[in-house]
């Protein structure tokens with residue numbers, strides 16, 4: 611049994627209360643599946659109610675243990691209300707996954723897509739602030755999903771990469787702020803997943819199944835580690851890319867993304 615589960619148990623509550631943004635598909639739904647199988651109470655938040663309902667039906671849990679919230683993470687008041695409603699239903703929220711995210715679909719020549727930043731950055735801030743307003747229990751954890759795209763700029767996804775870099779720095783700031791309250795912040799840097807987000811992109815051996823990544827994400831949050839990066843091969847490649855001088859990196863990405871930039 612994990613440390614935080616023991617604490618929740620000592621408080622006389624069976625299982626954790628877990629709130630997941632972007633829980634209707636992809637990584638978020640697989641995170642929900644891990645928790646549902648443990649018997650935790652799970653809340654899924656995303657925009658489309660029909661997709662949320664279908665997602666909830668796929669979880670191995672009693673219907674009463676899965677709550678859904680059809681809310682846009684950009685809507686600060688609605689996010690706050692959803693988090694508060696779940697805390698009223700299920701008790702203090704032990705775990706949040708700030709996971710909802712989008713990526714540019716337009717070519718690199720298109721104007722900067724502020725909508726991506728609004729969702730990937732301010733959407734995270736909204737759920738963090740909403741959760742903190744519910745007075746989370748000691749030893750609770752918020753897991754914030756960033757990406758390896760946070761480490762070096764890519765010409766075709768400037769809003770995505772910068773939003774993921776910003777959210778990682780935000781998570782680090784938050785860690786310092788919440789430490790005294792006994793709350794944990796875990797930042798996840800992930801590589802390509804087999805989800806809708808990247809479905810238009812080329813398949814390769816570097817793509818990780820969402821179910822596999824979800825187990826890593828939940829494990830990192832269970833341990834309350836400050837950061838985790840997955841998979842190891844991509845972590846090594848990104849580390850190598852970070853060491854490259856700008857002139858070489860720029861030539862490499864220019865060649866790789868010549869078509870996207872045209």
Ligand SMILES: NC(=O)c1ccc[n+]([C@@H]2O[C@H](COP(=O)([O-])OP(=O)(O)OC[C@H]3O[C@@H](n4cnc5c(N)ncnc54)[C@H](OP(=O)(O)O)[C@@H]3O)[C@@H](O)[C@H]2O)c1
Nearest residue numbers: 632634636637656657658682683710711802803805806807
């Ligand atoms: N896929 C990758 O290769 C990859 C790599 C590294 C990191 N990540 C990160 O992993 C996280 C999950 O991505 P994924 O691959 O699972 O994506 P996905 O399959 O496209 O799922 C995204 C989820 O976010 C929800 N969502 C999107 N915009 C929202 C909004 N404005 N308000 C509320 N919910 C919203 C979606 O539901 P609705 O559209 O119905 O709202 C859906 O549930 C993201 O933060 C992503 O950046 C992904």
